[in-house]
Amino acid sequence: MTVVDDGALPRQEGKRDALHHRDRVRRKIVEQLKQRIGEEDIIAAGPEKKLRVPVKGTRQWRFIFDRGRADGVGQGDGESGDVLGPPGGEPGRDGQAGTEPGEELYEVWLDMEDVEALLFSELELPRLRPKAGGDIVHxxxxxxxxxxxxxxxxxxxxxxxxxxxxxxxxxxxxxxxxxxxxxxxxxxxxxRPRHRAVVFCVMDISASMGTDRKRMARLFFYWCVQFLRRRYEQVEIVFVGHTTEAWEMTEGEFFGRVESGGTKVSSGYELVSDIQRTRYPPNDWNAYVLHTSDGDNFTADNERTLELVEQLTAVCSLVGYLEVSASTYTPTHRLSMIFEQHAAALPGFVSASAADDRELWPALRRFFAKDDVQELVA
Amino acid sequence: MTSVYTAADLQEIDERCQEEVASLGFEVPPVVYHLMRSSEIYDIAARGLPGRYSSSRFGAIYSQQHEAYRMGRSRIYELIVNTDPVNAYLLDGNSLVAQTLVMAHCAGHAWFFASSRWFEPADRAILPRVRGAAERMAGYMAEHGRDRVEDFVDACEAIAIHQPQAQLVRRAEPAEEAYRPTPYDALFPDEVEAEKIRIADRRAERRARFPAEPEADLLAFIEHHARGLEDWQRDVISIVRSEQAYFLPQMRTKIGNEGLAVLCHQEICQRLHLPTDQYWEYEQLNASVVQPHPGQVNPYHLGIVILREVMRIATEPDEEERERWPWAGAGEPLERVRSICRDYDDEALLREFLTPKVCELARLYAFEHVQGDPRRIRVSSRESERIREILIRQHSTFEIPHIEILDADHGGHGELYLRHSADEPGLDGEYARGTLGHMATLWGRRVIVETRREDETIWYVGDPDGTTEECAAAP
Known part of the structure; x- marks a missing residue:
């Protein structure tokens, strides 16, 4: 029977573990957000509102009985039929499994700024090179x-x-x-060297792009634009929509307009090429092209499209093509297949496809991949 | 109020406590007390055992509880670990009166650990083992990455509680079935032949089935039979499982153990003849320890109510009690309490002593959750029968669904097939799927659990790729 006064026994691991926990939750949140970028409530949240993110993967799973029908025993006042406040209880002490799953402990409220900061840390404009004159100030x-x-x-x-x-x-x-x-x-x-950049957002707005595919395409561009505006203060963005012909649009028109008609993808690339030649000479500008379509192109137009893509890759840091395909369409005729066969080897050409909202983030990652060292050396 | 004192003062108080408790007839084993800062106390509280491996889950509990302490919403006065000698950790900053109560309380726990037969299988050298495991775990984290190891630990912890609770009872090996000849066999050669074939078939079937008998020790089975686990993973499974085992007898005897500790601190402190102001402080602390919590049962309170009732029955029983308990009225109330604490777990304690009178004294009520608002409850009954039914169920099953492994080669694909006991209410689907996802990563193949919803048999399935599903037909 001794009393010892030793501060030395267990180390101060508690605080360290608490930090590990915070870090782990943060990573889980990012994973969670990536899955959810397609959800309207994130976008509808706007700059003011806060977004509730229950953090999955930090919950302590175990086998428990059906909730809601559980009963229990309490102590104190109250007659049969009285409704009492929240039953108390400390989660998981003494290593015991409680009878009720703990309240959703890991649930965070994020505003749009947090969401973007967490997500966009993983993205970058690839192959951004110093250009002669310009506005991007670092x-x-x-x-x-x-x-x-x-x-x-x-x-x-x-x-x-x-x-x-x-x-x-x-x-x-x-x-x-x-x-x-x-x-x-x-x-x-x-x-720091100046990096001027222009990004062309090209969207197929023809009739074959059904409501759902248009929604996905817009969602994709929404996140592109958010990312570019947040990370690069003065990057220029050019919006182009095309059916069988192409128009340069304002941002409002681009995200709002509904068109119909057939599809000639080359029209979009043609317009991009023109705008770039006249307004954004490659010596002064890093240029990026992002195009989304359902892959349904006028067959006779494919050859011309490929020609233009080849020309563009020669002067652009990235030509990205995203195929949004919410339906099953004979895959051999799809633009993605044509590109796969004839354009995959072009430097700076990246293609991706997204069948549902969850695949939008991986697509963004493909286009805005951080340069790895090897690539820079090459 | 904090009084200034030294380790020597505490030593003196402890000696007085030991004298008093010995005079009450309790043989208390040695206890080593450690004075600790709040960050250390809360670190041990988060881990459950001092020096346990690093995990962000413990970090989450730590920051939550320590924050509550700093905001003055909670205070852990003491922690005690069942080792030889018993180790107890006192919060430095407790007043001298609080330390007195705590040390008198710990004397009760120390006696209980040494005397209750439910603690017989406990490993009393667990601390060095825990520290060794923590070191190995740190090594695995350095080698395989913190996240990978933590995810694996999470998966293990999801099912760690599913190990046999009654460690005292060894399961009898079922005897092999064999044909027993009778004097009349010659009269019925065909029937005898048929019976022999039937028995041989059954034996062959049993041999072909693996495990031969349903297995309730989920982690141990996976540790020994999962294919494709690396050595470090098997070690982690065994660490999580064996450390969980430390808590099982504590879970089983929570009410008895706390009741006895309260009884000891009350009896000892009464005999210390504290000066008036100190006695007043002691009474306040004692009241806060045994204060009932709405919506749950305070084991300290229910425990002391039951043990005080036992003492009353031993000295002043009524007629009915005299008939029910042969020892009623025989005196020696503390000896009666000791004898009950030696043998009873909480289930037995409640079955025998959760009388209508105890329900009334402890002001117990049964409640249901309010539909649509799980955080609010409705008092459903003050009837002792209803209260007994719920409390005994909670303390016999600990609300842990009974799940057994039936087949480790389900469908011939090495899938793990589990069955949840049909006598119990169904499983929560969301949690079952989350748990199965974890199990599948441990097992390396699909894991299936059979359970019931309403009157339908349903199956939940977890796949190693992380997907889970619910099936209406056997998968």
Whole structure:
């Protein structure tokens, strides 16, 4: 029977585990969001509203009896028939399985800004290269200089100056710090190369794009635009819609307009090519083309389409094609198959398909993949 | 109020407590007390055992409980671990009166650990084992990545509770069936032949089936028979399973154990002749310990009510009680309490002593959840029969569905087929599927559980790729 006063026994793992837990939940949230980018309530949330995200995968699963029909025993006041407040209970103490599943502990409320910050950290405009002139400003402020005046004292440099000054007078020691010893941190604007970029959003708006496919295409472009605006302040976005012919549109028209008619995909690429030649010369601009379609093209048009894609890949950092296919259509005639056979090897050509909303995120990842080192070296 | 004291002061109080408790007839084994900061106490509380492996699940419990403590909403005064010697952890910052109560309380737990037969199988050297396991686990995390190991631990923990609860009862090996000759065999050669064939068939069938008998120890079965597990994974399964086993006797005896600890601290503190102001503080603390919680049962309170009733029956029984218990009125109330605590688990305690009078003294009621608002409850009855029915069910099954492995090679594809006992209410579908998803990652193939909803047999299926489904026909 002893009393020992030892702080040393168990280590301070609790706090560390708590941090691990936070980190783990964060990652689960990101996974969750990726699955849900197709859901209207995220987009409808807008900048003001908050979004409820129950975090799956952190719940403690176990076999329990059917909920809702459970009964129990309590203590205290109350006559038969009285309704009482929430039954209390601490979750999972003593390693016991409770009788009720714990309330949804892991449920977070995020605003749009959080959602985007969490999601977009994984995306990047690929092969973004410095271009001659332009507007994209990347200015990093770095405290890497020392000055004789400034807002923040650099203690180490000050002491070194003091030591040096004393040493010059024959006493190598620190002391009698004088005003002239004071050194301050100073910053520099690091001029970074300018990266001008234009992104062409091209959407098939013909009749064959049924309501659901149009919705998916718009959803895809919605996230593209959100991502580009959040990450790159001055990137330019050009909206193009096409049926058998193509128009440059305003953002409002692009997301709102309903068209009908046949499909000539080449018309869209033709217009992109024209706009790019006249307004965004490749020497000054990184160019990106993103096109969504249901893959249903006028067969005679395929050859011309391929020609244009080939031309575009020569001057663009990315030509991305997303096929949204909510129905089963003879796959051999699809544009994706044509591209697969004839365009897959073109540098900067990326194709993806999405059968449902959940496949939109993987598609975004394909288009906006972070450059890996090898690619940069090549 | 915090008084300033040293370890030596506590030592002195402990010695006085030990004297008093010994004079009451309790032989208490040695207890080592550790003074700890709140962050350390809450760390142990989150893990359940000091030094247990690192896991973000413990981190979640830790931050939640420690936050509640810092906001003044909860306070863990003490934690106690069943080891030899018993280790108890005191919150540094408790007042001297609180430490006195806590040490008197721990004396009760220490006696219970040493005396209750439900703790006989307990490993009293568990702490070094737990620390060793934590080190191995850290090694696995370094080698295979924290997430991978944690996901695997999560999967194990989902079914860790499914191991035989009554560890004292060893299951008898069922005897092989054999034909027993009778003197009349010669009269019925055809019937005898048919019977022999039938028995041989049954034996062959049993040998072909694996496991031969339904297996309720889910993790142990997976540890030994799952294909494709790496060594570290088998080790993790065994760590999770054996550490869970530590908590099983505690679950079984919660009411008796806490009741006895409260009885000890009450009896000891009465005998310490505390000065008036300290006694007042003690009374307040004691009241908060045994305070009933709405919507649940406070085991400290129900436990002390039952044990005090036992003591009353031993000394002042009424006629009915005299007939029911041969020892009623025989005196020696504490000896009676000790004898009950040695032998009874909570189920037995409740079956015998959850009388209408106890229900009334503890102010128990039965409740149902309000439809559509699971967080609110409706008092359904104050009848002791109804209360007994629910409480005894809770303390015999711990609300853990009884699930057994029937076939480890279901459909000839190595799938695991489980059956949930048809006598019980059905399984919650969402949770069953979540759990099966975990089990399938452990087993490496599909895992199926057969259960009932209303009067229909249904199946839930988990696939190693993470998908789960509900089937109306046998999969």
């Amino acid at each position: 200015e990093d402020v770095v405290y890497n200089d020392i000055a004789r005046a400034g807002p923040r004292v650099d203690k180490k440099a000050t002491l070194r100056a003091n030591l040096l000054r004393n040493a010059k007078r024959g006493h190598a020691r620190v002391g009698d710090v004088d005003r002239e010893d004071l050194r301050f941190l100073s910053y520099r604007d690091l001029p």
